[in-house]
Amino acid sequence: KQEVTQIPAALSVPEGENLVLNCSFTDSAIYNLQWFRQDPGKGLTSLLLIQSSQREQTSGRLNASLDKSSGRSTLYIAASQPGDSATYLCAVRLRGSSNTGKLIFGQGTTLQVKP
Amino acid sequence: DTAVSQTPKYLVTQMGNDKSIKCEQNLGHDTMYWYKQDSKKFLKIMFSYNNKELIINETVPNRFSPKSPDKAHLNLHINSLELGDSAVYFCASSQDRVSPLHFGNGTRLTVT
Numbered sequence: 224k225q226e227v228t229q230i231p232a233a234l235s236v237p238e239g240e241n242l243v244l245n246c247s248f249t250d251s252a253i254y255n256l257q258w259f260r261q262d263p264g265k266g267l268t269s270l271l272l273i274q275s276s277q278r279e280q281t282s283g284r285l286n287a288s289l290d291k292s293s294g295r296s297t298l299y300i301a302a303s304q305p306g307d308s309a310t311y312l313c314a315v316r317l318r319g320s321s322n323t324g325k326l327i328f329g330q331g332t333t334l335q336v337k338p
Numbered sequence: 339d340t341a342v343s344q345t346p347k348y349l350v351t352q353m354g355n356d357k358s359i360k361c362e363q364n365l366g367h368d369t370m371y372w373y374k375q376d377s378k379k380f381l382k383i384m385f386s387y388n389n390k391e392l393i394i395n396e397t398v399p400n401r402f403s404p405k406s407p408d409k410a411h412l413n414l415h416i417n418s419l420e421l422g423d424s425a426v427y428f429c430a431s432s433q434d435r436v437s438p439l440h441f442g443n444g445t446r447l448t449v450t
Contacts, residue, residue: 254436266342266428266441267381310379316436325394326439328381 225250227315229329236303237337244298244332246313251291254316257326258287258298261310270298270311303336310334341365344429344442351419352450359414359445361429368434369393370412372404375426375444387412388435419449 226249236242246256255274259267271280271287273296279288286299296313310333314326344361351357363370371394372384385404386394392404401417416423429442 257438259441264444266443267430267439269438269440272438312381314381325383325386330378330380 225253225315225317225327227313227327227329229311229313229332231332232330233333233335235335235337238303238305240303240336241299241301242303242334244300244311244313244334246296246298246329248294248296248315248327250317251294252318253291254318256287256289256296256313256315258285258296259312259314261312261331267312300334303334305336305338307336308334342429342431342440342442344427344445346445347443348446348448350448350450353419353421355419356415356417357419357447358416359427359429359447361412361414361442363410363429363431363440365431365433365440367431367437367440368409369432370406370409371430371432371439372412372414373428373430373441375428377425381428385412385414386435393435416447419447421449423447424449 228247230245257272258270261267273280273289284301289296310331312331314328342363369388371386375381384398387406390406403415406412426444428444430439432439
């Protein structure tokens with residue numbers, strides 16, 4: 224059974240700091256991995272999607288890496304800003320015809336960037 | 339605006355009632371989902387439809403019944419509501435079963 228874990232559960236940093244959020248998963252047979260951002264009372268916004276054949280994806284100040292063999296992904300945020308404060312969720316998409324489309328989520332890392 | 343929209347945003351009701359949550363996407367996507375986020379913020383899939391066909395049905399009580407009248411709509415009907423049904427319910431869609439998911443803003447259901 225696939226389990227997704229995110230560490231730390233919460234993180235508070237001063238503005239301008241570079242930071243790394245961690246995501247680990249127990250079964251490497253994934254199709255892809257997606258990072259989301261969730262603001263309080265809002266839905267999820269997709270940040271980056273990494274296919275299982277890829278090692279990393281970049282979008283602006285965000286860089287996500289994937290090491291499928293070790294079951295790990297990291298989300299790197301450069302030069303953090305107060306507007307980055309949110310909960311960050313990672314989710315893996317399972318392989319297999321009966322599972323395709325199903326995302327298994329971690330419980331998220333709640334980030335606070337202090338001005 | 340192109341988006342996944344769900345209504346209502348808030349739903350407060352008493353135990354035993356029947357309620358529905360509606361979801362519509364105008365992104366032209368083929369696949370739609372319902373996810374439940376519990377009080378600990380843990381998101382778990384409930385159902386998935388692809389072109390109006392049910393493809394994922396997790397171990398959800400029979401009181402929950404999804405309905406997809408067309409591929410742009412996926413509604414969730416809940417019978418005999420229980421206290422434990424209180425949660426935030428998210429609708430999502432994707433172009434196909436492997437493309438990125440786009441989420442609605444959620445419906446916060448409170449059962450009293």
